[in-house]
Amino acid sequence: MTDHKGAPVFVKVDEYKEILDVLDLIKGRIKDIKETLGSIDQLRNEEDSEISMWNRTVEDIEKKIDNIDKIMFEPEQSW
Template sequence: MGLFFKKKREDELPPLEGLPPLPDLPDEPDFPPQQRLMQMQQGLPDLPPLPPMPAFQQQAQPRMQAERQMPEKATVFVRVDKYKEIMQTIDAMQRKVDELQGTLDKIAAIKEKEGEIIHGWGAMLHEAKAKIDDVNSKLLRPTEA
């Protein structure tokens, strides 16, 4: 923990006396960045085109499932009253499912009967329409003057 340590004193290095001063840098021309970039690119040689990238193919690897290491026979302790309660609940659920299945069967039968009745009405209507058309074609209509 660096919170409680004293700061170390940095010793100042003495100036180097034996080195000559550096020369001034030459002035750069004031070109906009685009022109400077273009000038820099003009001096570069053209590069050959890159070869095409090889197609990446993912190799199918077999999937491995981790084996669950569970004991062969696990001993489970359940209170008898809880077990009876669970069994009663399962029986009640089974009765409700059977009741719902019976209701759905009745609804399907009613729907089938309704379909037959509607089909019969459609046939009767078609027959009546055919008779009206037959009578209408046999009767001559007086021409209007």
């Protein structure tokens, strides 16, 4: 077998232009995908922040309920 690495490739000009158009289309789609992934990542970060806030709020409420529970059922120890 003959090794053809680096050998010139000949294509018709119209096929070459079509290949360039396809490559431009692919590059455009890749750009769109990256933008979409960036948006998804931003949304995920916002959701994570919101969920963290909810968790802190629930923990705060839980502490307050525990405190009320102690006051209600162990009044002599809470004073």
